[in-house]
Amino acid sequence: MPGTEQNLPHPRTGKPFSSPVPPGSGWPGDPAKRTTPVALDAADVEVLAAGARSLPLLDAEVSVCRACPRLVTWREDVAAQKRRAFADQPYWGRPIPGWGARRPRVLIVGLAPAAHGANRTGRVFTGDRSGDQLFAALFRAGLVSAGVSVDAADGLSSDAVRIVAPVRCAPPANKPTPQERTTCAPWLTAEWRRVRQSVRVVVALGGFAWQVAAGLVADELVAGPKPVFGHGVQVRLTSGATLLGCYHPSQQNMFTGRLTPAMLDDVFTTAARLAGNETGPRRR
Numbered sequence: 492m493p494g495t496e497q498n499l500p501h502p503r504t505g506k507p508f509s510s511p512v513p514p515g516s517g518w519p520g521d522p523a524k525r526t527t528p529v530a531l532d533a534a535d536v537e538v539l540a541a542g543a544r545s546l547p548l549l550d551a552e553v554s555v556c557r558a559c560p561r562l563v564t565w566r567e568d569v570a571a572q573k574r575r576a577f578a579d580q581p582y583w584g585r586p587i588p589g590w591g592a593r594r595p596r597v598l599i600v601g602l603a604p605a606a607h608g609a610n611r612t613g614r615v616f617t618g619d620r621s622g623d624q625l626f627a628a629l630f631r632a633g634l635v636s637a638g639v640s641v642d643a644a645d646g647l648s649s650d651a652v653r654i655v656a657p658v659r660c661a662p663p664a665n666k667p668t669p670q671e672r673t674t675c676a677p678w679l680t681a682e683w684r685r686v687r688q689s690v691r692v693v694v695a696l697g698g699f700a701w702q703v704a705a706g707l708v709a710d711e712l713v714a715g716p717k718p719v720f721g722h723g724v725q726v727r728l729t730s731g732a733t734l735l736g737c738y739h740p741s742q743q744n745m746f747t748g749r750l751t752p753a754m755l756d757d758v759f760t761t762a763a764r765l766a767g768n769e770t771g772p773r774r775r
Contacts, residue, residue, distance in 0.1 A: 499581045503644040510570040511584025514555050518613060519644035522551040522588055530556045533674040540677035546685045550588035553659055553678050559671045562660035566610055569661060574607045583613035583643075586660050589682055590615045591653035594689040596766035597634060599625075600700040600707075602739065603658035603667055610661040613643045615654050624740035624755060625654075625696075632759035633768055651768055655682055657703045683707045691732050691766040694758065695720070697739035708734055722750070723758060733765050 498507035506517060514523035529552075530536045536558050543549035557563050570584025587604045604610050608619030616622035617640040626647070630638030635649040658667045658675050667675075693708060695701040701720035705712070711728035712718065718726045724736040737758040738750040745751070 508581035510582040527551045540681040553588040589655040595653035599654045604661045606661040628755035632763045692762045
């Protein structure tokens with residue numbers, strides 16, 4: 492149960508929290524309150540996602556969702572048991588809302604939170620090696636304020652990028668079930684409706700994210716064969732925006748050389764250019 496584990500100090504602020512973190516208890520960047528409505532099943536997700544009146548309210552409702560029993564149990568068990576390296580820290584242990592600009596020019600679609608990454612820190616792609624690679628590349632492309640994302644209190648910001656995940660809870664073995672993906676989908680659909688007017692580039696990190704992103708922009712695809720995922724593939728949309736493919740910056744992809752920092756830079760400097768980013772790339 493949330494809030495039953497012994498309180499431990501947040502690694503940056505020093506404030507004690509239980510694991511998982513109860514909503515409204517003061518965790519840095521927590522969008523929820525104790526009174527935020529909680530989705531308990533797929534029907535609740537559909538209703539709450541469709542009815543969210545703003546992006547902050549949507550983020551809050553995402554962050555307390557309990558619609559998938561297997562994922563709730565897993566994320567909370569991980570938060571209580573912890574990895575040895577983080578045994579002295581509290582774990583967020585809740586779903587991960589989107590992060591970044593409210594009116595982004597670049598939307599990045601990932602997969603699902605990592606058990607000891609975002610499930611620990613409370614910020615998408617933060618606290619694991621995939622995030623280290625992603626944020627370093629985003630910084631080099633001039634899209635975020637710093638090249639390292641450590642925790643939700645580190646001051647990182649962006650007025651250009653928003654990062655989202657099709658599945659908001661850390662899944663066992665990094666594999667959500669088809670039903671869990673379907674249950675979670677309305678959150679992303681609602682988020683897309685809130686940001687689509689400002690988005691000029693959608694970057695899909697991996698083949699599954701490509702399928703999800705292509706679904707989001709389905710009404711903007713030019714008639715013809717369904718676009719096929721590939722690293723660096725660009726699909727021009729009828730709105731003038733671009734769907735852009737990128738291999739996922741997973742530890743395996745980076746270790747094997749399937750994806751390199753230079754390849755990530757190519758994608759995100761392209762995304763920045765297509766989005767009209769004014770800052771320009773930074774040197775490594």
